[in-house]
């Protein structure tokens with residue numbers, strides 16, 4: 001249910017609507033746009049739509065919501081959400097580049113990568129301390145020691161960082177270091193993790209589950225949003241299809257579809273989509289052309305020795321060359337960098 005208030009309605013009128021909804025046990029979020037206030041309500045009381053909302057002072061119209069996700073939808077909030085990661089803005093007319101190693105391995109590996117990607121123009125650093133691996137014997141990440149190294153790199157190079165969190169029990173730990181938390185593809189439907197990241201204040205990157213429809217994905221975002229955290233960036237990272245030539249199939253169509261359905265920014269991960277280094281630049285360029293909110297790219301100083309995802313990592317020099325092309329393309333489609 002969405003209640004659209006009249007322009008310049010009084011705070012008391014808003015309060016009266018909120019109280020009435022609360023008395024019905026609804027979950028409420030208020031979108032205070034430039035044009036007008038919209039009150040979104042989810043939950044209990046199937047008779048909600050039968051109440052004479054439009055008879056209440058200050059109410060322009062009451063709209064029953066057909067789409068199952070409410071708060072993350074464009075119907076609820078027309079303006080783009082701008083997500084703030086440290087001092088960096090993601091969303092709106094801006095194209096943001098996040099880069100760094102897939103996993104933090106050593107101080108030297110991280111610092112060499114960070115120095116180069118920042119010099120080339122990345123404004124947010126990536127580097128995971130907890131890695132979801134198919135084999136339980138593969139490198140699982142450095143855990144807290146990895147987060148400490150990321151925090152040291154932030155100091156040294158002056159950029160905020162994003163790191164993955166795998167377990168609800170680690171949310172507080174990762175949030176105490178990172179500027180942004182990431183929920184990866186394997187955890188997109190882990191509702192206890194989504195709720196936990198929704199309860200803490202750091203912005204969240206939500207990757208698309210590799211078998212998730214766009215609707216499933218927006219439901220997952222809604223789960224975070226309704227817990228109170230509205231700073232969410234969606235990341236398209238490729239889906240499983242019958243095609244085996246690439247690690248996943250980048251669903252570039254998802255970008256304009258999500259932009260139509262939701263006010264949340266959507267970025268593209270060309271590294272995990274393609275899974276091969278030769279695919280990263282073309283897919284990254286497609287992400288600019290389609291006017292997504294940015295890209296996240298795996299970079300490693302020696303991909304042949306990488307402990308995780310070496311085959312898709314770019315050398316710092318290749319990343320710098322990609323950045324030159326990204327800047328030109330962004331200008332051509334009126335995106336700021």
Ligand code: PEP
Pocket residue numbers: 102128132183184185186207237269272
């Ligand atoms: C990652 O970004 O390192 C990662 C594990 O990605 P995904 O969850 O998309 O596989």
Ligand code: MN
Pocket residue numbers: 102103272298308309
């Ligand atoms: Mn990876």
